Amino acid sequence: MTKVKPALPKxxxxxxxxxxARRNYIVAHLREVFERFGFLPLETPAMEKLETLTGKYGxxxxxxxxxxxxxxxxxxxxxxxxxxxHNLTRLAHSIAEKGLRYDLTIPFARYVAMNQGRISFPFRxxxxxxxxxxxxxxxxxxxxxxxCDVDVIGSTGLLSEAELIQIYQMAFASLNMSIRIRVNNxxxxxxxxxxxxxxxxxxALTVALDKLDKVGMAGIRPELAARGxxxxxxxxxxxxxxxxxxxxxxxxxxxxxxxxxxxxxxLRRIFSFLPGAARGNVEFDLTLARGLDYYxxxxxxxxxEGVEIGSVGGGGxxxxxxxxxxxxxxxxVGISFGLDRxxxxxxxxxxxxxxxxxxxxxxxxxxGGEAEAKSFEMLTRFRLLGLRCEMYPEAAxxxxxxxxxxxxxxxxxxxxxEEEIKSSMLQVKDMQSGSQTLxxxxxxxxxxxxxxxTQ
Amino acid sequence: MTKVKPALPKxxxxxxxxxxARRNYIVAHLREVFERFGFLPLETPAMEKLETLTGKYGxxxxxxxxxxxxxxxxxxxxxxxxxxxHNLTRLAHSIAEKGLRYDLTIPFARYVAMNQGRISFPFRxxxxxxxxxxxxxxxxxxxxxxxCDVDVIGSTGLLSEAELIQIYQMAFASLNMSIRIRVNNxxxxxxxxxxxxxxxxxxALTVALDKLDKVGMAGIRPELAARGxxxxxxxxxxxxxxxxxxxxxxxxxxxxxxxxxxxxxxLRRIFSFLPGAARGNVEFDLTLARGLDYYxxxxxxxxxEGVEIGSVGGGGxxxxxxxxxxxxxxxxVGISFGLDRxxxxxxxxxxxxxxxxxxxxxxxxxxGGEAEAKSFEMLTRFRLLGLRCEMYPEAAxxxxxxxxxxxxxxxxxxxxxEEEIKSSMLQVKDMQSGSQTLxxxxxxxxxxxxxxxTQ
Numbered sequence: 001m002t003k004v005k006p007a008l009p010k011x012x013x014x015x016x017x018x019x020x021a022r023r024n025y026i027v028a029h030l031r032e033v034f035e036r037f038g039f040l041p042l043e044t045p046a047m048e049k050l051e052t053l054t055g056k057y058g059x060x061x062x063x064x065x066x067x068x069x070x071x072x073x074x075x076x077x078x079x080x081x082x083x084x085x086h087n088l089t090r091l092a093h094s095i096a097e098k099g100l101r102y103d104l105t106i107p108f109a110r111y112v113a114m115n116q117g118r119i120s121f122p123f124r125x126x127x128x129x130x131x132x133x134x135x136x137x138x139x140x141x142x143x144x145x146x147x148c149d150v151d152v153i154g155s156t157g158l159l160s161e162a163e164l165i166q167i168y169q170m171a172f173a174s175l176n177m178s179i180r181i182r183v184n185n186x187x188x189x190x191x192x193x194x195x196x197x198x199x200x201x202x203x204a205l206t207v208a209l210d211k212l213d214k215v216g217m218a219g220i221r222p223e224l225a226a227r228g229x230x231x232x233x234x235x236x237x238x239x240x241x242x243x244x245x246x247x248x249x250x251x252x253x254x255x256x257x258x259x260x261x262x263x264x265x266x267l268r269r270i271f272s273f274l275p276g277a278a279r280g281n282v283e284f285d286l287t288l289a290r291g292l293d294y295y296x297x298x299x300x301x302x303x304x305e306g307v308e309i310g311s312v313g314g315g316g317x318x319x320x321x322x323x324x325x326x327x328x329x330x331x332x333v334g335i336s337f338g339l340d341r342x343x344x345x346x347x348x349x350x351x352x353x354x355x356x357x358x359x360x361x362x363x364x365x366x367x368g369g370e371a372e373a374k375s376f377e378m379l380t381r382f383r384l385l386g387l388r389c390e391m392y393p394e395a396a397x398x399x400x401x402x403x404x405x406x407x408x409x410x411x412x413x414x415x416x417x418e419e420e421i422k423s424s425m426l427q428v429k430d431m432q433s434g435s436q437t438l439x440x441x442x443x444x445x446x447x448x449x450x451x452x453x454t455q
Numbered sequence: 456m457t458k459v460k461p462a463l464p465k466x467x468x469x470x471x472x473x474x475x476a477r478r479n480y481i482v483a484h485l486r487e488v489f490e491r492f493g494f495l496p497l498e499t500p501a502m503e504k505l506e507t508l509t510g511k512y513g514x515x516x517x518x519x520x521x522x523x524x525x526x527x528x529x530x531x532x533x534x535x536x537x538x539x540x541h542n543l544t545r546l547a548h549s550i551a552e553k554g555l556r557y558d559l560t561i562p563f564a565r566y567v568a569m570n571q572g573r574i575s576f577p578f579r580x581x582x583x584x585x586x587x588x589x590x591x592x593x594x595x596x597x598x599x600x601x602x603c604d605v606d607v608i609g610s611t612g613l614l615s616e617a618e619l620i621q622i623y624q625m626a627f628a629s630l631n632m633s634i635r636i637r638v639n640n641x642x643x644x645x646x647x648x649x650x651x652x653x654x655x656x657x658x659a660l661t662v663a664l665d666k667l668d669k670v671g672m673a674g675i676r677p678e679l680a681a682r683g684x685x686x687x688x689x690x691x692x693x694x695x696x697x698x699x700x701x702x703x704x705x706x707x708x709x710x711x712x713x714x715x716x717x718x719x720x721x722l723r724r725i726f727s728f729l730p731g732a733a734r735g736n737v738e739f740d741l742t743l744a745r746g747l748d749y750y751x752x753x754x755x756x757x758x759x760e761g762v763e764i765g766s767v768g769g770g771g772x773x774x775x776x777x778x779x780x781x782x783x784x785x786x787x788v789g790i791s792f793g794l795d796r797x798x799x800x801x802x803x804x805x806x807x808x809x810x811x812x813x814x815x816x817x818x819x820x821x822x823g824g825e826a827e828a829k830s831f832e833m834l835t836r837f838r839l840l841g842l843r844c845e846m847y848p849e850a851a852x853x854x855x856x857x858x859x860x861x862x863x864x865x866x867x868x869x870x871x872x873e874e875e876i877k878s879s880m881l882q883v884k885d886m887q888s889g890s891q892t893l894x895x896x897x898x899x900x901x902x903x904x905x906x907x908x909t910q
Binding site: 002003004005006007008009012013014015016017020021023024035036037038040041042043044045046047048049051052055063064066067068069071072073074075083086088091092095096097098100110111113114115118120121122124125130132134144152155156157159160162163166170272273278324325326357358359360363366372373376380383386387388389390391392393394395403404407408 | 457458459460461462463464467468469470471472475476478479490491492493495496497498499500501502503504506507510518519521522523524526527528529530538541543546547550551552553555565566568569570573575577579580585587589599607610611612614615617618621625727728779780781812813814815818821827828831835838841842843844845846847848849850858859862863
């Protein structure tokens with residue numbers, strides 16, 4: 001076999017035991033909150049038909065979809081003309097009919113449309129799976145990352161928005177993470193476009209606002225001008241943005257058009273479900289836009305406090321996500337948690353509890369020969385009683401076995417050598433204190449259990 | 456946006472809430488046993504460099520690897536000569552540098568080789584992730600399926616084999632599944648080849664034996680002949696196979712060569728760790744071969760009793776899995792559980808407990824107006840107390856809301872209308888009995904908790 005240098009594809013990562021323990025910690029906390037809010041789990045396949053994915057994430061998004069080469073003779077259906085004219089998009093579609101999941105929202109919409117007859121609406125689902133994007137990797141941005149999504153589909157009730165805000169609050173509180181939830185409404189942005197007289201440049205406006213945090217007003221000004229906004233409109237926008245902390249009341253007095261008023265009324269209703277302290281970390285932000293086209297109402301974005309890492313979650317209401325799959329008029333609202341970003345924040349702020357690895361609680365030393373079989377019998381009894389334990393798989397030198405127990409942070413070591421077997425006793429070593437005790441099996445069990453409980 | 460008929464790629468499946476509850480049930484049981492045996496979790500990315508994957512799974516396997524088209528201008532590096540000569544393999548490698556995970560063993564070997572300096576050996580890891588194969592889908596065979604692997608790497612100690620057998624026993628016992636564990640050893644098969652005088656046709660012999668269960672002796676005879684086995688050798692093999700239940704002692708008297716004796720001694724040592732009842736469902740099977748080339752010692756295969764569904768797990772010892780990645784001489788042994796097969800068996804034998812969906816325990820009826828906000832406040836208090844609950848997101852007709860509660864099998868419905876609010880009371884409806892009770896909030900909580908506990 002040809003030798004291969006072991007390496008990972010660009011932007012992809014392994015997660016060893018230490019990281020897995022931390023990732024599982026986050027996932028378990030999210031899952032618990034999702035289920036407490038009555039959401040049910042769903043999983044969709046890693047691959048979708050390419051036609052399901054393309055055209056949903058904008059032109060840039062389409063380019064970032066990983067395409068899977070058709071199996072067998074992939075050249076048979078190859079678009080020869082596209083090959084000769086170097087039309088990469090058309091050629092790719094002719095040799096790759098499948099793509100990797102790019103987010104969880106479109107597969108969810110596809111699932112709902114496919115199973116509409118079997119689902120009781122409103123359908124509350126959560127989904128925690130990896131997605132893949134052929135993005136340029138950088139700090140906090142990976143080519144494989146896990147999204148944790150929660151959606152309610154099949155109702156226009158604004159109560160759902162309030163619930164999703166609560167999910168953000170409770171989930172992050174359970175992880176000890178301080179966050180800020182910014183909320184806006186696409187109808188308010190439409191109202192804003194009306195106020196500025198730029199209804200026809202709505203997309204340009206939202207795309208620009210989306211970049212505001214990163215590049216500032218100076219950064220978006222040229223783009224807005226290039227997209228046809230008149231200097232007066234840009235100046236008016238600038239004035240609005242300068243005073244960032246608009247209250248709904250203040251904005252209500254300004255946006256004298258129906259769409260804007262509608263959006264304001266929606267946010268007022270949502271906030272009415274979150275009185276007093278419940279609104280604590282939730283704020284209305286006129287400049288929040290969320291890039292995705294399918295949002296039609298409330299939009300959310302969550303940032304972590306105390307770190308510069310971008311958003312750790314976001315979402316919004318969509319009125320017609322399933323329409324393209326033949327199921328029109330299904331309003332829904334959803335939010336997403338970015339597991340990898342949350343992990344990075346928690347690492348940076350040292351929010352993970354210590355010693356989360358579920359390593360063995362007891363290591364049985366392997367003395368070989370008959371002692372090996374006797375130790376293994378006892379090990380099996382310990383396991384049946386629910387203790388996590390293991391035995392060194394061969395009769396290596398004692399020093400090596402102890403070094404292993406230390407490296408794995410195994411708190412107790414049991415030694416059952418020939419001498420101990422004769423006297424029906426064993427030695428228990430507490431690896432932290434270093435103390436070693438001669439004990440019966442029952443005595444050792446009791447001692448270990450008591451010590452583990454107080455940890 | 457162009458309308459798209461919602462559909463799944465061939466051989467791929469969605470898992471709705473019902474199936475997810477059952478899949479999670481299996482995963483949780485396996486994880487618990489793996490951790491009790493001191494194994495630690497690992498995850499590797501869905502994509503590997505194609506060079507990591509190819510050449511490891513045999514010629515047939517290579518064809519079944521899903522290849523991921525390079526992003527950007529994938530034609531830039533395209534092998535023009537391969538294109539013109541229709542050399543699909545070479546062309547594919549020039550436009551697709553990554554492939555999807557085909558099993559968990561090779562990525563594990565790649566991980567171990569890459570991280571050898573950081574790992575304390577022997578390394579005990581478990582891994583539960585989907586793998587993808589461009590196989591022809593059929594009953595029990597999917598293009599995306601989950602493997603659950605357990606491996607010990609970095610020791611030749613045969614105790615590990617005994618432990619893995621115990622893991623199979625305990626895990627399947629915890630799932631209430633009856634199984635048979637067949638065990639053999641590649642060295643015994645080598646000894647068999649020596650006995651038959653077909654040392655040079657060893658691969659032909661194992662490949663044929665691997666098919667024996669499916670096609671019988673009549674089915675493999677022509678293949679063995681075609682691969683150069685003389686009629687005498689085939690006849691000798693046939694006689695051996697006819698008497699299927701060879702004991703190690705009987706076989707030891709027959710295979711008078713070193714390799715065969717070595718394999719027999721290894722199995723004897725392993726079985727010595729599993730005395731009496733512990734060997735119950737474990738049997739030596741001379742005809743077990745396991746197709747994969749990298750096995751060098753003990754091999755395992757697990758079949759479920761009472762169904763015709765093929766194996767639900769298998770594995771074996773490998774002496775040089777990481778050698779190809781530049782880390783030679785690392786012996787290891789591992790087993791795999793096929794989640795999807797186990798699921799299918801448990802479905803067929805009706806082994807899943809009932810009502811495993813973690814749906815809401817309480818539905819709050821939505822009466823709209825002020826009652827909506829009041830109900831939502833109470834709902835929030837219930838959630839903070841750990842109850843799974845939800846509220847219908849809009850003030851739909853009572854009948855519709857009740858129908859929803861029924862469809863979701865939510866056991867309790869709480870009604871807090873204007874009248875109840877005035878009297879600080881609420882109505883609790885037990886959906887199973889149909890009885891409705893006027894109660895205080897505290898009373899309702901107590902009633903619901905008591906009922907849920909006895910379920």
